[in-house]
Amino acid sequence: MIEVSGLHKQFSQNILYKDYRISFTAPRVCIEAPNGQGKTTLLMMLAGLEQPQSGQILFAGKVLSEPYKQVAIASDRIALPEFLTAKQIINLTVSSLGCDWPTALISGFNFSDFLATRFDALSSGNQKKCQLILALMRGAPYLLLDEPSAALDQASIIYLLGLLDNYLADKAHGQIIITCHEPAPFIEHGFECVPL
Amino acid sequence: MSKLGIKLEIAQYRSFMQYRYQAYKIELAQLLQQLKNFGLLFLVVLGSAMLGMILLLFLGLGKIIDSIDAPQYGAQMAWLYLLLQSVMLSAMKSAIQNSQQRLFQRTIVRSNWLKLMDIKLLLLSNGWLLASAVIALDLNYSQWLRAPHFVLFMLLQFSLGVLCLYKPRALIYGLVFTAILVLLPINIAPLAYHCGFIILFALSMLLPAFSLSDRLSVNALFTFWLSFFMQHSRVLVWRVALLLCVFMAITTLLNERADLEAIFNVIAAAFMVLFTSSLQFDCGKLHDKYQLFFQANNQSRLFFISQFMPSCLFFLIILSSYLLFVAQIEWLLLSLSVGWSTLQLYIAQKKPAHYALVWMITTGVLLAVLT
Numbered sequence: 243m244i245e246v247s248g249l250h251k252q253f254s255q256n257i258l259y260k261d262y263r264i265s266f267t268a269p270r271v272c273i274e275a276p277n278g279q280g281k282t283t284l285l286m287m288l289a290g291l292e293q294p295q296s297g298q299i300l301f302a303g304k305v306l307s308e309p310y311k312q313v314a315i316a317s318d319r320i321a322l323p324e325f326l327t328a329k330q331i332i333n334l335t336v337s338s339l340g341c342d343w344p345t346a347l348i349s350g351f352n353f354s355d356f357l358a359t360r361f362d363a364l365s366s367g368n369q370k371k372c373q374l375i376l377a378l379m380r381g382a383p384y385l386l387l388d389e390p391s392a393a394l395d396q397a398s399i400i401y402l403l404g405l406l407d408n409y410l411a412d413k414a415h416g417q418i419i420i421t422c423h424e425p426a427p428f429i430e431h432g433f434e435c436v437p438l
Numbered sequence: 439m440s441k442l443g444i445k446l447e448i449a450q451y452r453s454f455m456q457y458r459y460q461a462y463k464i465e466l467a468q469l470l471q472q473l474k475n476f477g478l479l480f481l482v483v484l485g486s487a488m489l490g491m492i493l494l495l496f497l498g499l500g501k502i503i504d505s506i507d508a509p510q511y512g513a514q515m516a517w518l519y520l521l522l523q524s525v526m527l528s529a530m531k532s533a534i535q536n537s538q539q540r541l542f543q544r545t546i547v548r549s550n551w552l553k554l555m556d557i558k559l560l561l562l563s564n565g566w567l568l569a570s571a572v573i574a575l576d577l578n579y580s581q582w583l584r585a586p587h588f589v590l591f592m593l594l595q596f597s598l599g600v601l602c603l604y605k606p607r608a609l610i611y612g613l614v615f616t617a618i619l620v621l622l623p624i625n626i627a628p629l630a631y632h633c634g635f636i637i638l639f640a641l642s643m644l645l646p647a648f649s650l651s652d653r654l655s656v657n658a659l660f661t662f663w664l665s666f667f668m669q670h671s672r673v674l675v676w677r678v679a680l681l682l683c684v685f686m687a688i689t690t691l692l693n694e695r696a697d698l699e700a701i702f703n704v705i706a707a708a709f710m711v712l713f714t715s716s717l718q719f720d721c722g723k724l725h726d727k728y729q730l731f732f733q734a735n736n737q738s739r740l741f742f743i744s745q746f747m748p749s750c751l752f753f754l755i756i757l758s759s760y761l762l763f764v765a766q767i768e769w770l771l772l773s774l775s776v777g778w779s780t781l782q783l784y785i786a787q788k789k790p791a792h793y794a795l796v797w798m799i800t801t802g803v804l805l806a807v808l809t
Contacts, residue, residue, distance in 0.1 A: 291730050310736045320730045323662065325669045330656035337657035338735035358652065 243267050244288065244384070244417060249297030251283060258283055259294070268434035269410055270418045272425045275438035281421040282319050284438070285386045288419070289315040301384060302415045310339075316370075316377035317388035324362035328353070328372050331361060335376050344379035350401045351375060366393040378405060383416035385409060390420055391427070403431050454547050458536060458555045465533035494687070495566075499573050503585040505628045513620045513631035516591055518682055520598055520616075520635075523566040524609055525676040527602045534559045535603060560599045567595040590632035597639065610671075611642035659737065659744045666724060667748065673720045674752070677713040681756055684709045685764050692765060701809045703767050706760060707775040708801040714753035715782035721745040722787060746783055753779045771808060778804075 249262040258280040273281050286292035288299060290309030298305065306312055322331055336343055348354055351371040356364060364372065370393050377385065391399050406428075410416045422428055425435055498515055505512020527534070535556055536543065543552055561567070570592050577585070601609040615638040620631070651668035654661055667674060688706050692699060725745040732741035757775065761767060767775070778800055785793050 286730075289734070291733055308736070310734055315734065320734060321727050322731055323666075323728055325651075325666055326656055326662075327652055330654070330665065334656050334658075334662060335735055338732075338737050360652075 243302060243415075244419070245298075245300040245303075246284075246288075247298050247300075249287070249294050249299075251280070251287065251292075251294045251297075259297075262297070264436070264438075266417060266419060266436065268436075269416070270406070270428075270431075270433040271420070272428050272433040272435050273419065273421045273438060274423075274425060274435050275421075279438050281438060282317055282388050285315060285317060285388050285419065285421065286319055288384075289313045289386055291315070291320070312382050313384040313386060314377040314380040314382035315386040315388070316373040316390065317386075318373070319388070320373070322361050322369075322372065322376075325360065327358050327360050328364065328368075329357035331372065332357075332375060332379075336379075339380060341379055341381070344375050347375045347378055347405075350405070351398050367395055367398070370394055371398060374402065378409075383413040385416070385418045387418070387420040389422060391422060391424065399427065403427060407431055450547070451551060454543075454551060455555060455558075458559065461536040461539065462533050462559055465536070466530070469529065469533065495569055496573065499570060502591060503573065503577070503581070503588050505587075506584060509626060509628045509631060510620065510624075512628050513635075515686075516594075516632070516635070517613075517616055517620045518679070518686065519566060520594060521613060521675075521679045522683070523564065523595060524598055524602055524613065525672070525679050526566070527560070527563065527599055528606070528672055529676070530563050531603060531606075534563055556603055557600070560603060561596075564595065564599050567592065567599065570595060585628070587628040587632040590629070590636060594632065594635055594639070597636075601639065601643075605643055607647060608639065608642040608645070611645050612639035615642060659740060663721075663744065663748055670720075673717065677717065677752075681709065681713050685760065689764055699765065700768075701805065703765060703771055704801070704804050704808055706764070707767065707771060707778070708797070708804070710753065710756050710760060711775060711779045711782055712797055714756055715749055715779050715786060716793070717749040717752055718746065718783050718786040719790065721748050746787075749783055750779075771804075774804065 244266040245263075246265070247263045249259045251257075251259040251262075273284070275281050283292060287294050290306065290313065301312065323334075326334070332344065332348075335341075348357070351374070353368065353371050353375065356368050356371075359368075361369065361372065370390070374387070374390060377387065390402060394402065406418055409418060418433075420428060420433065425433065429435060498519060502512050502516045502519065505515070532538065570588070574588065574592060577588070582588075598609060598612075601612070612635075616635050619634050619638065626634075651665045654665050654668070656662055656665055684706060688702050691702055695702075722745060725741065729738065729741060732738055753776075757772075781800070782793065782797060785796050
């Protein structure tokens with residue numbers, strides 16, 4: 243379970259969260275809110291990549307000292323090196339984190355033909371696939387996906403849903419949290435909608 | 439085509455020309471704004487030295503024209519001019535072509551109009567070629583007989599401008615091959631050097647695309663930075679080009695006034711520190727852009743430290759080159775330069791607005807104390 247309490251986050255004069263608290267109890271959660279309400283910012287704070295002004299985030303009752311080990315995130319907010327090819331970006335992450343080369347994910351997303359393409363030359367759908375591969379290959383117990391189906395083709399959405407169905411099978415306390423403006427397919431696959 | 443049709447066509451072309459001139463002016467203004475952001479004080483200093491730089495430009499052209507007695511030196515000077523011109527035009531390329539609206543332009547006019555306007559704006563932008571044209575108009579018949587290679591040099595200036603717009607890869611290959619040619623210990627006439635330049639640039643156009651960086655196995659921060667610099671070589675090329683100018687100027691000055699070596703060394707050190715430590719502005723931008731990616735990969739701290747390495751390494755390479763090929767620097771200035779470079783790196787990171795001020799004050803203090 244992920245618990246957020248007393249969260250305060252503002253960008254200059256714009257207050258996004260003020261003494262905000264929420265608990266994500268379901269194993270699969272889909273956060274729903276209109277644009278600009280802070281869904282992505284919340285995911286970034288959960289992943290430890292953005293710091294709130296105050297507040298606490300607990301994962302199974304504990305504050306994570308090294309979130310990168312247990313939380314994986316895919317978001318457009320994390321700029322990937324656009325001058326590298328997709329293969330080089332994946333390779334860099336594999337080397338940094340010591341994970342295995344994600345052969346199954348690459349073939350599952352039909353991404354093999356695009357490995358040698360520079361990131362900035364990839365279509366938005368393929369850029370999304372690259373982000374998803376980087377997050378999914380870590381096998382982290384907490385998986386945060388920001389708009390995972392945006393720009394994806396139908397076959398890839400089906401493949402992604404299949405992956406998410408089985409993702410938590412070997413992760414007892416794991417959770418998947420996504421943000422999505424078209425949650426219907428995810429709800430069909432057991433995601434619980436939570437408004438911000 | 440009827441008279442009315444021709445009139446309409448001319449009116450369309452004139453509208454398109456006005457649009458391109460306007461886009462060119464706006465983009466150039468933005469470029470200058472970026473320079474202002476880099477440091478208003480630099481503009482003040484460089485602005486006051488503008489007359490001197492224009493005189494130097496013509497002096498260098500004189501060396502290229504009158505190179506019968508020292509053809510290799512003349513060829514090296516010509517190569518440096520072509521390099522500097524290429525650096526300048528590469529920076530202005532987007533303004534010349536109105537690259538951002540290129541597809542839009544294709545939807546409104548035929549492609550030969552596009553190219554015609556490109557060439558017009560290229561000629562307008564190429565101050566190096568204009569300076570050569572001014573000199574060429576001033577040469578008399580007997581001078582032309584002594585410098586027939588200058589026609590080829592001007593042809594190269596124009597052609598390299600075109601290459602810069604349409605075949606930048608060939609331009610890079612050509613500059614590398616011609617650099618080798620001017621460094622070879624051979625004794626050939628200036629005309630032969632310039633013919634060699636033309637042949638090498640022409641051959642470069644036939645070479646296939648070759649990207650080393652795509653084949654690089656990026657698995658650590660070192661290869662990440664290496665790949666960045668391979669694909670954004672312009673951030674190094676313009677600095678190396680200007681440092682080459684400084685080195686050549688110092689070499690010439692040392693030949694004339696060896697007694698002022700201490701002053702020349704301080705000036706050289708100042709420019710080495712300036713052009714190498716300012717690389718931190720580029721590296722810092724890259725760090726800010728990708729820090730979240732590396733943070734997610736648990737390499738946040740390493741990535742932060744690594745952003746200073748390119749500037750440090752660049753400084754050491756440039757300093758070693760100066761010591762090897764130009765002049766010796768005394769230990770005190772050498773040690774101070776290393777400290778100064780570190781200070782400029784710190785200022786570039788923490789107080790970028792004060793970067794130019796600190797550089798100028800330090801240069802002044804060192805000139806006063808050490809000379």
